[in-house]
Amino acid sequence: ELPFSESYKIKMVEPIRKSTREERERWIKNAAYNLFNLKSNQVFIDLLTDSGTGAMSDRQWACMMLGDESYAGATSYYNMKQAIKNILGFDYFLPTHQGRAAENVLFSALISEGDIIPGNTHFDTTKGHIEFRKARAVDCSIDEAFDTTLQHPFKGNVDLNKLESIYLKYPAEQIPCVIVTVTCNSSGGQPVSMQNLRDVYELSKKYGVRVLFDSARFAENAYFIKTREKGYVHRTIKEIVAEMFTYADGMTMSSKKDAIVNMGGFIALREEELFKKAAQFNIIYEGYITYGGMSGRDMNALAQGLDEGTEFDYLETRIKQVAYLGQRLKEFGVPVQEPFGGHAIFVDARRFLPQIPVDQFVAQTLAVELYKEAGVRGVEIGTLLADRDPVTHENRYPKLELLRLAIPRRVYTNNHMDVIAVALKNVYDRRKKIKSGYRIVNEAPILRHFTVELAPY
Numbered sequence: 001e002l003p004f005s006e007s008y009k010i011k012m013v014e015p016i017r018k019s020t021r022e023e024r025e026r027w028i029k030n031a032a033y034n035l036f037n038l039k040s041n042q043v044f045i046d047l048l049t050d051s052g053t054g055a056m057s058d059r060q061w062a063c064m065m066l067g068d069e070s071y072a073g074a075t076s077y078y079n080m081k082q083a084i085k086n087i088l089g090f091d092y093f094l095p096t097h098q099g100r101a102a103e104n105v106l107f108s109a110l111i112s113e114g115d116i117i118p119g120n121t122h123f124d125t126t127k128g129h130i131e132f133r134k135a136r137a138v139d140c141s142i143d144e145a146f147d148t149t150l151q152h153p154f155k156g157n158v159d160l161n162k163l164e165s166i167y168l169k170y171p172a173e174q175i176p177c178v179i180v181t182v183t184c185n186s187s188g189g190q191p192v193s194m195q196n197l198r199d200v201y202e203l204s205k206k207y208g209v210r211v212l213f214d215s216a217r218f219a220e221n222a223y224f225i226k227t228r229e230k231g232y233v234h235r236t237i238k239e240i241v242a243e244m245f246t247y248a249d250g251m252t253m254s255s256k257k258d259a260i261v262n263m264g265g266f267i268a269l270r271e272e273e274l275f276k277k278a279a280q281f282n283i284i285y286e287g288y289i290t291y292g293g294m295s296g297r298d299m300n301a302l303a304q305g306l307d308e309g310t311e312f313d314y315l316e317t318r319i320k321q322v323a324y325l326g327q328r329l330k331e332f333g334v335p336v337q338e339p340f341g342g343h344a345i346f347v348d349a350r351r352f353l354p355q356i357p358v359d360q361f362v363a364q365t366l367a368v369e370l371y372k373e374a375g376v377r378g379v380e381i382g383t384l385l386a387d388r389d390p391v392t393h394e395n396r397y398p399k400l401e402l403l404r405l406a407i408p409r410r411v412y413t414n415n416h417m418d419v420i421a422v423a424l425k426n427v428y429d430r431r432k433k434i435k436s437g438y439r440i441v442n443e444a445p446i447l448r449h450f451t452v453e454l455a456p457y
């Protein structure tokens with residue numbers, strides 16, 4: 001058998017610059033040890049996020065040239081509408097400028113004070129938009145999701161008993177929707193099985209609750225169903241995607257992930273009534289309903305990206321690259337979350353640096369060390385991100401302190417993965433010499449991780 005290789009070749013390149021350790025130490029100090037403060041040209045390999053950082057194809061760029069910038073009724077809008085109908089099966093849709101804007105518009109039409117929104121672990125912006133409306137997000141993830149060493153094919157699954165207990169406890173009027181995030185970013189890019197999507201839908205129908213998918217990485221989820229779930233190996237990704245969305249009444253989308261565009265999002269729905277209500281908010285917050293904050297050229301590229309993003313060969317290249325990095329790290333003994341997620345490798349910082357007290361920001365300490373080592377920028381998913389308790393103002397210490405290495409789509413080669421793996425191995429080899437972490441010098445009251453200023457402890 002021939003070795004595996006990428007399902008595309010490279011037509012355009014963007015130079016990236018290596019730096020010296022001395023330069024990086026100066027830069028990260030000037031950035032107050034916050035990797036968000038670095039200039040991108042101070043970074044060699046950027047794994048901050050897989051959101052909006054992908055490489056568009058030649059076909060997507062060709063679609064950009066054909067963009068129709070008419071205010072109303074642009075052909076680009078209809079291209080996007082057609083792609084959403086063909087691939088996802090929804091009749092109604094609203095473009096928005098990105099995923100959290102879709103949440104803002106739809107939740108304005110749907111969620112009121114005191115409501116309960118169950119789901120698997122909600123993404124930060126989703127939870128933010130729920131809590132902003134004085135409603136409550138309830139995490140009904142399966143318990144297996146919180147053990148990084150446990151093997152389970154679908155750690156993104158919703159625990160049906162937990163979900164039903166919410167349905168029994170609160171009246172249906174207080175639960176405007178359940179939100180299933182596919183794949184589940186906050187639990188490590190972990191997929192949800194088709195069986196679980198079906199079960200959630202049936203249970204929710206029984207109790208009269210609407211099912212929404214937070215769909216940012218729906219295609220990666222479909223790849224895991226094809227490769228891990230009995231009965232799907234011979235189905236195409238597009239067939240699997242079509243079935244997945246039969247178990248949803250609506251969806252929000254950050255198109256910056258699986259639709260492989262740099263900016264964009266949308267809401268898709270089956271109910272005309274809810275669509276009409278949401279359309280009003282779209283006009284106020286985003287723009288007229290046939291562009292919603294997007295340029296015509298971007299809607300065209302998005303329509304094309306939905307098609308490419310749901311092709312098996314592309315997804316296999318993508319997911320295998322993430323797994324390649326995970327496997328190399330595992331071979332070096334670096335503690336990583338398993339099974340590997342779809343879009344990122346999560347390094348378990350508490351197991352990596354057990355000597356650092358949690359109040360010295362373990363995952364952030366590791367993120368800074370990796371940057372100093374090789375100019376690789378990951379992101380802390382730990383105590384900084386978790387913010388302080390709004391009442392006690394104490395730090396909230398989450399169960400997991402993770403360093404997320406998110407891989408942009410079609411951007412880096414496996415040589416880059418090797419650099420990342422060896423850099424982290426080098427840090428691992430000298431881990432015992434890392435004696436202390438960081439303390440906060442300055443922080444914002446909410447979402448502090450973006451702007452926080454740190455100093456060595």
Ligand code: F0G
Binds near residue numbers: 051125181
């Ligand atoms: N839902 C999920 C599951 C996400 O991962 C994100 C963004 C959003 C919604 C919000 O979408 O950024 O387009 O407004 N995740 C990015 C990340 C930021 O780095 O994981 P957005």
